[in-house]
Amino acid sequence: MEPLRGDESTVGETSVVTRGCRVESGTPRTVLDTGTRPRCAWATGSESIAASGAAATVTASGASRFADVQAAATALFDRCDVPTDLPSVARPRLFGGFAFHEGDTESTDSPWDGFPGAAFFLPEVQVTRTDGGTWLTTTGTGPTAAADAERRLDEWADRLADVPASAPRGPPGVESRERTPSQATWRDQVGAALESVDDGNLQKVVLAQALRVRLREDLSVPDVLDRLAVTYPDCYRFLLSPEDGGTFFGATPERLVSLRGRTVRTEALAGSTGRGDTPAEDEWLAAELLDSEKDTHEHALVADAIRDQLEPFASSVRIGDRTVRRLATVQHLRTSITAELQRDEHVLSLVEALHPTPAVGGLPPDEALRTIRETEAFDRGWYAAPIGWVDAAGNGTFAVGIRSAVAKGRLATLFAGAGIVADSDPDREWDEVQLKYRPMLDELE
Incomplete structure (x- = not known):
């Protein structure tokens, strides 16, 4: 593990200073348009954040990557000088994510170059917009940490005031497509998985596909996020660009976990159908989904597994009613889950306990992961893995990186999967996977 990298200082020698102020003009988008890497965007509900430049980075790999990131993050925040009057929404956060698998599965033609087993960064510049206003946060490290943080604060306050909001460009257009696997191979893969289900080795496994597209123009991912904000305002919209490589982005409807104090919020999201052409057809499809034996069985497996994963940490777990979550192109079965913890926990402890949920992995977990590794002919990378942020209190929010793609220049690779259970x-x-490509594909075509 590389515990901390900031101004080429060691962990013990690095001081970290954060400064912040409220700004009356400017948007988070301005931070993304500089092209500075690493960079991140995170938006959900009324909160929108953009961040760039690394005051410090945390990377890890292997089975201990969750604990290693947690230890390094705690050590980093313990040394961070933050003004006491800076509101919680503007306080520094570490942004990043994890790979789906704990080991290195990259092929020679992987789009995931530059994405390690885990990577987080403490931004030099962070702009946060909420219903209550817009905040600018800057951080410096090393011997001149305070001066650097204050200089960045002044420079960026002026920059945000001077830069007008930009209108997003349209999609770049798709020139060609390459699917992995073919539909014939997919039938064989699902058939083999169903045999394992029938034999009792599996209850469920999520098999994914990859769609590689060549674009007519270079892709502006910030423009994609702006368009996704219109179509998917209630999803977690994210962008992550490491120091090198491509950019991972998406609009995921699935929260892995949120922690604030001792209150945990998560959800089961499994079982899918399309949207209707009319309100009446929409309602019919939703009712059919709620009555589907196959889909309700798949959904129950996920909800029960999440409850079981939370119970060792919790004094109570509350399971909500099963509902239908409607998105622009698809409808899902959804059950909200809330827990109260027995004692203080770090959000990354919960991330480790919950990843991967049966919604993106399967049951039993070890057998499902083995099946995924042996079946899928591409590297999942950070697809379907935890993406999000953590703060100095150990609070944070992580989403599941689905409805997503990784892109560089004029190449983009989209990912989507389907849960295979008895009667699949x-x-x-196959049709369900094509439906799940639509959120990303619609913004590229």
Whole structure:
């Protein structure tokens, strides 16, 4: 593990200073447009954040990557000088994510170059916009940490005031597509998984596909996020660009976990159908989904597993009613889950306990992960893995990196998957995956 990298200082020698102020003009988008890497965007509900430049970075790999990031993050925040009057929304956060698998599975043609097993960065510049206003936060490290943080604060306050809001450009257009696997191979893969289900080795496994597209123009991911904000305002919209490589982005409807104090919020999201062309057809499809034996069985597996994963930490776990979550192109079965912890916990302890949920992995977990590794002919990288942020209190929010793509220049690779359980039909599951490509594909075509 590389515990901390900031101004080429060691962990013990690095001082960290944060400064912040409220600004009356400017948007988070301005931070992304500088092109400075690493960079991150995170938006959900009324909160929108953009951050760039690394005051410090945390990277890790292997089975201990969650604990290693947690230890390094705690050590980093313990040394961070933050004004006491800076509101919680403007306080520094570490942004980043994890790979789906704990080991290195990259092929020679992987789009995931530059994405290690885990990577987080403490931004030099962070702009946070909420219903209550917009805040600028800057951080410096090393011997001149305070001066650097204050200089960045002045420079960026002026920059935000001077830069007008930009209108997003349209999609770049798709020139060609390459699917992995083919539909014939997919049928074979699902058939083999169903045999494991019938034999009792598996209850569920989520098999994914990759769609590689060549674009007619270079892709502006910030423009994609602006368009996704219109179509998917209630999803977690994210962008992560490491120091090198491509950019991972998406609009995921699935929260892995949020922690504030001792209150944990998560959800089960599994079982899918399309949207209707009319309100009446929409309602019919939703009712059919709620009555589907196959989909309700798949959903129950996920909800029960999440409850079981939380119970060792919790004094109570509350399971909400099963509902239908409607998105622009798809409808899902959704159950909200809330827990109260027995004692203080770090959000990354919960991330480790919950990843991967059966919604993106399967049951039993070890057998499902083995099946995924042996079946999928591409590297999942950070697809379907935890993406989010953590703060000095150990609070944070992580989403599941689905409805996503990784892009560089004029190449983008989209990912989507389907849960295979007893009674799954390979052709229906194929159609479901194509439906799940739409959020990203619609913004590229």
